[in-house]
Amino acid sequence: MPIFTRRSRPTVPTTLLAGVDEEVLGAVPLAEDDSSWAVATAGRLIILSQAAPATAHPWTGVERASWEAETRTFTVTWTDEAADPLILRVVAGVRRHGEFVSWDVAPFARALRQRVEAAIVHAVTATLPSGLPASASVRRAEDSSLYIVTRPASGQGEADEAALRALRRRAADGVGLPTD
CATH class of the missing domain: 2.30.29 (PH-domain like)
Incomplete structure (x- = not known):
């Protein structure tokens, strides 16, 4: 015992x-x-x-x-x-x-x-013209496809929107996704 x-x-x-x-x-x-x-x-x-x-x-x-x-x-x-x-x-x-x-x-x-x-494959960060911090992350979906999420989702004006589009392109380019 x-x-x-x-x-x-x-x-x-x-x-x-x-x-x-x-x-x-x-x-x-x-x-x-x-x-x-x-x-x-x-x-x-x-x-x-x-x-x-x-x-x-x-x-x-x-x-x-x-x-x-x-x-x-x-x-x-x-x-x-x-x-x-x-x-x-x-x-x-x-x-x-x-x-x-x-x-x-x-x-x-x-x-x-x-x-x-x-879930995060690649991420990039930047500061928007308005001074807000921003990020774009390439993520893997449940079906293994890739997609991009930006934070914030939208900016405070045209300059911010252009900067977010550029940030999205940088993230996409970092993993070989189309950048158009």
Whole structure:
């Protein structure tokens, strides 16, 4: 008889993962009662909840994500500037079988960073004539095709618009896409 027993690392409840058909690269609990989780797979960020249908966000739509340790919050911003950021408030752990099981956010944070970076093939930056910072990123869509996203999507006048078109051309030229 062994002197100690080794507990396996806790995982996302299988009842929540029933509709997820991809390998989970990282996960974080969003509720202490184990009823809500955010999971990162190769293709998408998925929010799972016992109270609502799962929502899946392809990595191609994610502009960036950040972690605020003090508030235990991930903030996900989208390539669509009009969309509100997704705020994921991560709990320190979950209650299972009368015990509190702590949770490490590092695997999820790593997966989040890797998947966002994998969607970006090439990026260029500039300052617009109006003084606004701007970027153009070439991204890989789920079907492997390439497309360009600029931030901001439009400028503050004709000079900014011309600068954004030039920035788009630079990004396209950097990966061999047509520049017209």
